[in-house]
Amino acid sequence: MFRKLFNWFRKPKTSSQDMSIMVEEVLHKLTQTDEHEITCDEVHELIDQFSEMEIAGEDVQHLMPLMQKHLDLCADCEEEHIALVQALNFEKTIEDQL
Secondary structure (H helix, E strand, O other), X not given: OHHHHHHHHHOOOOOHHHHHHHHHHHHHHHHOOOOOOOOHHHHHHHHHHHXXXXXXXXXXXXXXXXXXXXXXXXXXXXXXXXXXXXXXXXHHHHHXXX
């Protein structure tokens, strides 16, 4: 999240409204942080397991709450998770057709 915040401050802004929206989003995400969290590196180690469990219909929010919390707060990791789920669903569709 700090990388995104740092990069955001380096970019030229188009309007003060855009800046206020971004500041609100960053402050909201900061208020959602907890003492016990996992890092992006830890997410990358578990994302395949998490995604496969999710596709299988398991309650990943209950089984891996720290992972879900991180995905809720980190757009980069959430984007990676979505792409992986789409790829796994596509693979499942192909296997089902064979």
